[in-house]
Amino acid sequence: MTFSLANSKAEPAAAPTQSAPADTESEFTVSREVRPAPDRYRNALGKYKINRSADCVACGECAKLCPQGVHVKPDGYTFTLRPLDHLCIGPDCAKTDHFCVAKCKQKALTLMRNPSVDAMGDPRWTADLILSTWHMAATGHVPTSGLEYRHGASGGGFDRMDFNFPAAPTKVDPAKVDTTLALNRRNDGRPQVNIDIPVYGGGMSFGSVSIHTIVAKARSATAWNSFTCTGEGGYPDRLKPYDEHVITQVATGLFGVREDTIQRVRIVEFKYAQGAKPGLGGHLLGDKNTPAVARMREAIAGNALFSPFPFHSVYSVEDHKKHLDWIKEVNSRALVSVKVSTPTDVDMVAVGSYYAGAHIIHLDGSYGGTGAAPDIAKKNIAMPIEYAIAKVHKFLVAEGIRDSVTLIVSGGLRTADDVMKAVALGADGVVIGTADMVALGCVRCACCESGRGCPRGIASTDPELMMLMSLEWATQRLINLMHAWRERMVDIMVRLGVSSVKDLRGRSDLLTYAREEAAL
């Protein structure tokens, strides 16, 4: 297994702040090759700070020494540049022979923890998880030192689960580990849809996020032969080259839904509810309803847009079946996914959806995020996904239909470790949302829904803010993230002695409850 360390000396994939011209999107194939995509900001946030005192004589030794590229003294410069300390691996470096602090003859360098990191993150998305995700998005690999990238510090759920790695696992060749997933298990004559990784992108509407975010997700999905989802805002024209990797979402406000947008895709997702706001429908606040957004949704700019909490045409399970029949009638080859939140009878909902004709049942747990909902709703209702997965999986097994339907889960899945734990609990695959946003530079400031939206231009359609992020850079960040995740998934499976994601499903015996914070 090879790691390549953060290498800021290589040319980055694209200048982070340029907007890619539209004609580069005429290519239908997108490579999943890892290319460096460093942080957008020259002085990015990192866990550690290196201070250089006035004792420095600019000898340049540190620049020759540091393999991470923290110290840089370009040719012809008198002085070294300000340290790129976000690349520093921290106190672990003291064990090596290239620790700049020790080697500096002038003793001009000091290493300390960056106090900003203490202000960052929360128990679910810790500073370490955020920084790790940035690292993976920049390099395509998990961090090698100093950062806890496997779990958060919430004290519950996935953070209290460990893998039960056997002492002598069955030998598995990493190159042959199968991470693919087949999505149609109904044997109903509709085409099979295979994805190369058990992950696809969650629905984020044009309106809740920018067009760059949407297209980057589509391009990354194309590279990994997986999917992204339109969310409830309609089908932007710029997604059309990626039709084969887009899921059209039909949500309760029916925004942007036309026969055309249903007919062009391979999967249609009914969003009955969303874990972040179960029972509440959607609420895009007025300022995010820009003229472009309003045009796509055929509504009035500046007004808040509500999606009702139920489908008004579905008030009973036979209505649900009729509803699925309708979409299947419009598109005779598409698979249907039913996305629901996690009330206490989520198992009943899952079974009902199966009998109504769904191919995929998508559970969205309460820790999911949203770019279009008021604060009062977030995180306060419905069941965390960790409970829901096991409940639904066992119920479907008892009903004898587990292998006729695909169970996809979402709602706060942050890492490759979370993905593997979800599969071990009983899911076939997962959908991610926030993790993609963090990969694009999100700091979890939670300002997505109001005003002009995201100050980093990720979850915003403000014409000025969205230019803070280029499409090419965003695309590469997501591709890199999936690469890192896949590497980690393979690593976990090899250590568990399991050769495919399908074999890991439901293997909760390979999980154990961690009394303390996991220490591997």
Add this chain to the structure above:
Amino acid sequence: MSDQADLLLATRSQVYRDEEPVEGERAEEGGCGVTGFACNIPVRGKFIYEPSIQMQNRGNGKGGGIAATGLVPEQIGVSREVLDSHYLVQLALLDATVHPELEKQFILPNFDVALSTRQDHIDDHRDIPGLTVRPPDVHRYVVRVKPAVLKAFAESTGLQALSPRELEDEFVWRNSYRLNDTFYASLGDKRAFVLSHGRDQLVFKIVGYAEQNVEYYKLQDFRAHVWIAHQRYPTKGRVWHPGGAHPFVGLNEALVHNGDFANYHSVCEYLRQRNIKQQFLTDTEVSVQLFDLWDRVYKYPLEYIIEALAPTAELDFDQLSPEKQQIYRQIQATHIHASPDGPWFFIIARNHPDQKRMQLLGITDTAMLRPQVFALADSGDVQIGLICSEKQAIDATLRSLAREDPRFCPVADKYWNARGGSSSDGGTFVFTINDENGKKKLSCADKFGRQVKLDVGNVRCDQVKRETPSEIAAAGTRKAVLEALKQGRAQDLFTHVVQNLPGWPASGLRDFCDRIVESCDNGRSKATAIEALTLLYDRRFDTGDKRRSTVLPVLEETLMRLFDASPLLGQPGEGSFRRLNWDSRATIVAPQAGEEVLLIDAEKFPPEGDDCDAVYLRRAFQAGWRRFIVYRLRGQRFTGVGLGPGTEGVRIDTYGSSGDYLASGMDGEEIRVHGNAQDQVGQIAKRGKLVIFGDVGQTFMYGGKGGEVYVMGNGAGRPLINAVGRPRVVINGTCLDFLAESFMAGDPLNGGGFVIVNGVEFDRRGKLVPLAAPYPGSNLFSLASGGAIYIRDPHKKVVEQQLNGGVFGPVTDADWRVMRPYLQENERLFGISIDELLTVDGKLLSPAEVYRKVSAVSLAVLASATEKKK
């Protein structure tokens, strides 16, 4: 009297076991289809078969049941007196060996048994396709409670003040409870339970479809005045019990239910506070327990029972008289926790043998979340009332009745919806069969007892034999018809009938239609004929003494003759019409030169799925066809769906009972529905033209984005909800409620959308009369942020309380300029003239005096931050 009620309830503890009631997991209900009809003559079980099978797609075959009320004594094997006085205790035996034990424990000690019979059934249930679970054996006892037993019962409970019959009713109820407890509720393996125990009423239920009850138990010829049926769609569990299927019984009532309560536990608690415990753990069981409590124990009049179930609120409450308000407040305060919360629609078959009265009721929840249709037909000697989840099932029932018994008409005289929780009808209609001078008569009333009156002609056009008309008259008609057909003047044919029909003999219309058929070839004259007959079918005009519901079948039959005479697609033939039916469906080829119209006979196609007629229509479209007539529809869904964008030039006409989701997603085509339309019509419609010559059902144009739409009659609940873009809609009647909620359709004066509501209907003479209220509901244009409503309201009956975020304004010249072209087209299509619309109390007024505009108000909470700063 209330002391007796309390005592009755309190002493039920004698029946309960000591242990705490099973805090069971509620059996998952979910959805279903419900239907029922009541007739003044007994009707064979065969006829509950039709609507049930039409609603198979609302169930999943895991539970189906029927109830029959108002039976024929000979078919039970007893005399009239015995049938009226005795209880029919009907048992389902899931385990055959249980019978002797059950009889010994619960029947023989308590009852004088007049008759004990085993229900006949076919030999092998597997002979019924799709029926996989063997139905229970059914045993029936015709009984009275032994006098000594009754006396002891009165003493042990202290209920001597009850009348003998009331005492006996309560005893029977308790006996059944204990029987169920012993042999069903408390057991893992269910052994037996009571299907029904009322007088002159029987229930059958199985793990299967409702109509399979009729087939298995050989009830095709079993006659009853009132039938109800239910198709269940349970989703939980791999083992289903017939005990979970509907109907559930109180004492003399059987109830079926479409919907799902959110407050099941609250209702259970309310019942338990009154010492009523549950055994079958379904919403439906507690529904009928509530009904029985309020009816038999508290002795409320029906109006109060309905109020407790579906409380009147908002503007409707304000419109009640002060006396009513006071009573209703009391009822609500006492019983609100029992009022089921959530989508529900009940159909109840009820018997009052001592008053010789039978009833069929339909009650809808206050938010009208389930579809419901009522229908009434009166042929003088036979009268029938029908209730159903879908109109197409009503049509199927009437058609099959009419085929067998010419006294019935295949079309009802009136179809309508109830408005839940309203002061106008209370969301309830009741068909009552009473004895009048030895004959049974059916009448229909709402919650408040207001009668539904039919104003129809009494001369039938459809039953007459074809007499040889007088030479002169025949010649005259023939000449007129020939001329008009030759010249393509459908309007002349239409006018000829309109002018002459009132004066014609009963056979006149038939003759006219025969002339048309014999004078038609397969070309232009056929098209003219179809156009003329369709005009006659669609338009409302004075039919004189001819009953309109008999005029329509004659016209429809004639149209079918013309359609059926067309050559099949792919076969050699002349003219511009080609035809596709179930048997010929594999042949879809492009239209040859001169072939223009594809007729699709929908009759045998399944209602949905890969083989439904909508799929074949799409294939024909892809092959090049543009003009379609879909006929003999029997509730098939998705007509016009899946054609994709850019369908200008496509025109689809539908005849028959169209189904749900018609015209959804339309993006350029023109669709005309000749008759009423059902639910989910025009969802996400984007462009094109939709014309409905009748009423339309639930969530019409939900999420609609555009389109030019005309509705001759009424909309049901939630039309145009969440619509955006630029739909332009004319609704000539009104809507139940929630019209244009969350409408976001821009500025109507600047390319945006709007709805014109005229609030009028046709009387029997084809004259336009205003409805009692232009808009009766409490939620007009709620939370809307764009678009507008133009409502015809010269007397300003619509008030501000009915708006939730809208504001009244005048209709200006600019508004009228935008409205007028649509009202002109409305006039061309329906014969509803603008002048008539602008005439109020005989005077022609200006648009501003007749119409009012409802626009969106800029709510601060909805606006953007930048807006707020202004």
